[in-house]
Amino acid sequence: MSATTEKADKPGLAVTTVALLVVVFLQIPVVVVVLAAFSTTSYLTIPPQGWTLQWFAKVLSDPTYLSAIRMSLILAFGSTAISLVLGTAAAYALFRKAIPGSEAITSFLMAPLILPAVVIGVALLQYFSMTGLRGSLFGLLMAHVIITVPYIVRSALASLSGLDLAVEEAARVLGASGFEAFRLVTLPLIAPGLVAGALFAFITSLDNVPVTIFLISASQTTLPVLIFSSVEMGVDPSVAAISTLLIVATGIILLIAERRAGFHRFV
């Protein structure tokens, strides 16, 4: 091959420079929030005027924040677990072509991704007001299942599509029951894809404002909704401190997922 063909599809210096600037642009707000969290002033300043950990101490001793964090974690773990079971079961049945109309059913299962989140929020607000579920943990949990389950169905279907049915049939021939064959053969094979899907589901739940904000009760809020309403009241470094904790947690989760499951293959 000549030098021209070698060079033809390599990004040049200009493209590389622009691309790296875009990467920097993507990290800017993250860096700003982390720096602001350590400032000694009671308003946001960057670079910080002196360094302190007082905002972290303030946030972590504030019962409002602690109960919001607890609520967010309950919803995220709860809805991810429910979605994982329901979504994997449904995807498996679709994959085995057990019932007719699987394409239409798949579209129905993915529909919550297409509808604007704010519309799902107001629809559930009206529905929960009529049925008395407004502000209940059960209602919130079901709302979070609705918005997280498409990610599980999608990743389960994607993992299953690469699977050879003969492996499971072999297990059946050797005497395993249908469920045993799934649990011992299929499940381990699709596990990495499911982990990636579960991670997306967990983060989607933890991140959600546009549905949750319509459904929470006055006394019990979630962390992103609390930050959202604190910012409307005015910005101070304790918001930056709690945000920094979220940034660190997200970073750690992402690195673990990459080390354990090669996460970048699933995005």
Place this chain on the structure above:
Amino acid sequence: MMKTRTGLMLIAPLALVLAGFFLVPVLMLLPTSFGEYLPGSGMTPGVWTLENYTRIVTDDYYLEVIWRTLGLGLFVTLACLVLGYPLAYLIARGPQSWRVPLILLVVFPMMLNLVVRSFGWIALLTNRGLVNNLLIDLGLISTPLKLMFNLTGLMIGLTHIYLPFMVLMLVAAIQNVPRDVESAAATLGSSRIHVFTSVTLPLSAPGILAGSILVFVLTISALVTPRMLGGPTYKVMATVIYDEYMQLLDWPSGSALSFTLTFMAIAVIWLSSRLTKRWAGMA
């Protein structure tokens, strides 16, 4: 082959949850959008009207908000394309060892809480924020630029939020372009730019369309970032819906606007799938 009964038992739980907590609530919103708003108490019982919808297409305020929402969607999509393509190209065609770190640096902000990212932009863009302070210190401006509560702020914030989605779609698209076609064009004497515009760009067009549709639909549906960076005055469709429900308690108008927004999102997705099918037919 799995038995139909087993299949039904596996699918039924999820189908029931989706029917009960998604399909029925959305369908029950439909009658509300034809109701009449009664200030203070909600809806006049037994009255059906089209007024909530006619107001959306005739009232100047609603029209301004709708055009602003669509314009914002268009601008943000273009900005994501222009900024995203070089980065996607570098990830797809750059040094192999850069690939995973770059993907992780794109995914990290995407996984990060939306509220946190929007909050970061508030710290950067307010009158006494980092950007204005920097420009004043450099002597480039004397009074702070207005970067928030207007189109500029929303453009910057939303572009940042949806750029990772675009980049990931484009990486997949560029990887699908067969490299021998590019090499062939180059061997036949095409310049680098010509190879790009006549081979790489057209062959990655389906991915460009898919990424653009995704970013456009996400942008016109966005609530959190427009609310945080637009404040209570500079509104888009989603924030008007929010206010009508939470502050004015005007559920009929809010639900009519909700269905208008849903219709716009679905129409865009439907049009693009038609377009993709026609392209596939031509190839």
